[in-house]
Amino acid sequence: MIANTLLTAAACVIGFFSWTSAAQSLDRYSAVTDDRLLNPEPQNWLMYRGTYNGFGYSPLDKINTQNVKKLAPVWSFSTGMLEGHQAPPIVNNGVMFVTTPNGQVLALDAKNGDLLWRYVRELPEDVIQAHPTNRGVALFEDKVYVATVDAHLAALDAKTGKVVWDVAVDDYKKAYYLTLAPLVAKGKVMVGTSGGEFGIRGYVAAFDARTGKEVWKTYTIPGPGEPGNETWAGDTWKTGGASVWITGHYDPQLNLTYWGTGNGGPWPADMHPGDSLYTSSVVALDADTGKLKGYHQYHWNDNWDWDEVSAPLLIDVQRDGRTIKSLVHPGRNGYLWLLERRADGIKFVDAKPFVKQNVFTSIDPKTGRPSYDAEKIVSSGKSVTFCPSQWGGKDWPPAAYNPRTRLLYVPAHENLCATLQGESKTPSYEPGKRYTGINANATKLLVAPGADHIGELQAWDLNSGKKVWTYNYKYMNWGPVLTTGGALVFAGGSNDRYFRAFDARTGRVLWQFRTNSGVTGVPSSYAVDGVQYIAVQSGWGVDAQKMQGRLDSFMGTKTHVPQGGVVWVFAVRE
């Protein structure tokens, strides 16, 4: 209680009232209802990926392949923050909400960039920021929800930014922390916890959107007596990881939310023997009760740091003359997974590699369970080189699906491998301390011999199971993807600071703009007064920066990607 009071006091809201358009845009702030979240108006971007199915798709088509070359910035806003700016600009009828590292929230006039209010959170001095970022807000009724790196969930008044409630989801001193945008469905605000490198036990928890009271909490590692606990040895389930890094998706027909889970810890295989359910999995949780209704583990007993962080996309896929209500997941393990979602569980359909992967020797055609090359298992004292690297074929940056082109767009890393070595013995667990069991000095990132590129943006036809086009980046691609009704794909992600528009059907670059920093923000699109805008944050940091550092070590280069966040908004000037 004292901590709550302190923290509430430690948050500061700065209001800016110019009495012009800013006040007007707040005046017209419209409550976000369940119906609106189920069917967002084309001009709005109301949640992390725009819609519950996770498409990252805007139906707006005023900006299209014909006129995108005239796209130009109309306003920008410097956040004053360093590190990874990954949150999408979320827009409700002309009011934009953006989060920054350190859990700040900016409310901006989406048309002209006027600052309406700013929520400044003063973090505890001893917080650890293993992932200094925040991935966005959620909206419901007249409130804005933000999950914070000090493991709190706060509800702000959408018109003023004032704190309505603020609850401790967990104890940040034990290295539980939150980086994801919350998911709101049926009056509940759902969040998952990060901290897999620190011996946490992952979970998804739901809070009453009006009061902040916890409604349910479901661990992603089952406890004693629960099915799946037998896949852990002794007490290893208590500290086994299975973080929930990224916002879940929601199927309103089944009333199920789908979440990706992180790897098991400590990382080496023999330090968490067994399948380690539900690490590196997708779990289906009932939105009302949190009850686990199904799961699919993409790979068992992970020891390559392949968190399967992204929630799968809910896409209708045609196979053998029938429509599969599917879950599509381009995995960190380098395989593109097609699963079927049902009321009674999740069924494997197929999986194929989308980047070179040398760990799996086969996939069981019925269950999807992979078999491993025994030489590629990272264990105590053993050094192993494997591909793709620990950042995988696709890390957290979300893929996108365009229902018009019927293509899935995947930001990928090809030609990267890694060396990991397990420590000689399992470290002793201390709350809040790193708990990876990996010899940090032996970790290496390697580029495959003869490689001519690393980053890729891939387009997949899921009905035929074929890759349609690939755009290659010389170095990395950490760019979340937006696709639009104008048959365009937008993404940044490269260390050259460009934000690009691609022809969604061919992969040809139609437009690019050089921003202040590397773009690892989730792009979004919205319209105000009939004008379509494309918005994204530019602000390099976190894993993109870390990969760059390791790549530089490998290549003997020194690459400087400037930091500092800026919100960019583009439109076509007629």
Place this chain on the structure above:
Amino acid sequence: MISKRRRVLKAAWGAGLGWLMHQAAMAQAEPRNARPQEGDRFVFAGGDRKGVIVTPGDLPLGGPQIIAFPQDPRSAIVRDGSRLNQVLLIRFEAAELAEATRSRAPQGIVAYSAVCTHAGCDEWAWRSEQKMLKCPCHDSEFDPKDGARVSSGPAPRRLAALPLKVEDGVVMAAGGFVGRVGFQSV
């Protein structure tokens, strides 16, 4: 109108900040939370010897580091109330040290804040060939032989140093931290 509003906001912000600083000072006044002070000795922060007083002989010459908490010698209270109090201790040949570092390093023993200035991690790998500290969170490296300056990685500044003395065979703080402990969160 606007300027008045801003003045009010500014005053409120200032008052809030003042209150917070007061709270922070109060928190630090607790002996367990207080940063290391002159005369504090050190105890192992974890592992099999947790709580045992550190002597120069406990520190292998040329590294690696040990992580310790300061301890008030009078009350025997270990200042483990904040992870920002953790100290890295390493022993070198005095000749290996840069001049300014040597001046606060009796018997070649150096001490630094164990909290990385980048994102606040406090676990350390030791690069034995280079005799460098490496933070595994984001790969920042620091040179403990030269004031823990940043040699590579994203850390914006060196680790805060702690001057030492050795009395009666016990390693002690000769003062408080030199430089800011922790990282810039906002």
